[in-house]
Amino acid sequence: MHIQVLTNDWPGYQLLDSGNRRKLEQFGPVRLIRSEPKAWWKPSLPDSEWHLAAAVHEDDNREGRWRFLRPGPKEWEISFEQLRFQLRFMDNSKQIGLFPEQSPHWRWLLDQKISSATPEENRPRVLNLFGYTGAASLACARAGWHVTHVDASKPAVAWGRRNQELSDLADAPIRWILEDAGKFVQREARRGNQYDAILLDPPAFGRGPNNELWKIERDLPPLLDLCRQILSPRARFILLTVYTIDASSILCHNLLQQMTADRGGKITIGELTHQEKTSRRHLPLSLWGRWEL
Numbered sequence: 001m002h003i004q005v006l007t008n009d010w011p012g013y014q015l016l017d018s019g020n021r022r023k024l025e026q027f028g029p030v031r032l033i034r035s036e037p038k039a040w041w042k043p044s045l046p047d048s049e050w051h052l053a054a055a056v057h058e059d060d061n062r063e064g065r066w067r068f069l070r071p072g073p074k075e076w077e078i079s080f081e082q083l084r085f086q087l088r089f090m091d092n093s094k095q096i097g098l099f100p101e102q103s104p105h106w107r108w109l110l111d112q113k114i115s116s117a118t119p120e121e122n123r124p125r126v127l128n129l130f131g132y133t134g135a136a137s138l139a140c141a142r143a144g145w146h147v148t149h150v151d152a153s154k155p156a157v158a159w160g161r162r163n164q165e166l167s168d169l170a171d172a173p174i175r176w177i178l179e180d181a182g183k184f185v186q187r188e189a190r191r192g193n194q195y196d197a198i199l200l201d202p203p204a205f206g207r208g209p210n211n212e213l214w215k216i217e218r219d220l221p222p223l224l225d226l227c228r229q230i231l232s233p234r235a236r237f238i239l240l241t242v243y244t245i246d247a248s249s250i251l252c253h254n255l256l257q258q259m260t261a262d263r264g265g266k267i268t269i270g271e272l273t274h275q276e277k278t279s280r281r282h283l284p285l286s287l288w289g290r291w292e293l
């Protein structure tokens with residue numbers, strides 16, 4: 001089993017400090033504080049550094065809300081390699097449009113380049129399930145893949161389209177699909193449509209556009225079974241990330257092994273972390289597993 005810790009090394013984002021179940025982050029020009037259930041330890045920077053934040057997300061009720069501590073933009077843009085994303089404070093969410101711990105995966109996807117000599121109709125197809133605002137979809141599009149992006153949230157899909165324009169990829173072949181991931185894959189299996197790569201970044205708990213309940217421990221194994229059915233004979237990779245605290249990356253290994261038992265290839269698993277700028281301490285954020293041929 002190959003196990004790797006992948007750490008964000010992108011200057012556009014920095015984890016400045018964490019502790020007391022909160023994190024102090026720098027997204028481009030904007031410094032903010034959000035809750036972080038995995039930060040069980042004490043902060044290492046003095047309070048004066050935390051007081052420089054422009055906004056803090058307070059979790060004192062179920063939805064939480066942003067409290068602004070100094071004047072500044074409520075919407076801004078940030079670049080990752082050749083991609084550009086809009087970030088935004090939203091009324092009812094601590095998410096601002098990007099999960100920066102995923103950046104090692106975006107870099108890996110950018111490296112899965114398709115030769116520009118490949119005719120349009122032979123370009124491989126990637127399916128991005130639970131794709132949110134499209135960072136991984138745009139990395140694949142930039143690498144020359146045909147992309148199908150599926151997410152249950154209308155604002156997330158609209159945001160992904162906006163990021164496509166900002167990234168100068170307006171003409172890239174990306175299908176944006178607002179649908180429940182399970183229902184979409186079921187339909188693709190019925191129609192006999194196939195994909196050469198699949199990305200999955202499921203939340204622990206979620207809702208489809210028609211309020212369909214998603215619970216990872218119940219719904220991921222059958223979804224992966226369906227995904228196996230729509231993998232093409234020339235499939236190149238599957239990338240799965242899991243944010244659930246009581247899982248293990250070995251669980252990702254076993255699920256991917258089950259999906260690809262008849263295909264050979266290699267499985268790598270591990271964690272995604274942010275390393276704090278000053279203390280170099282790692283904040284663990286996500287588990288992941290990748291099968292590649």
Ligand SMILES: C[S@@+](CC[C@H](N)C(=O)[O-])C[C@H]1O[C@@H](n2cnc3c(N)ncnc32)[C@H](O)[C@@H]1O
Pocket residue numbers: 097098099102129130131132133134135136150151152153156179180181182201202203205206207208209212213214
């Ligand atoms: C963890 S986020 C994805 C993060 C993103 N891939 C990234 O790295 O930036 C989970 C996404 O799953 C979507 N979602 C939740 N339940 C869903 C369902 N049943 N079908 C499709 N998408 C769903 C949410 O709308 C959200 O955008």
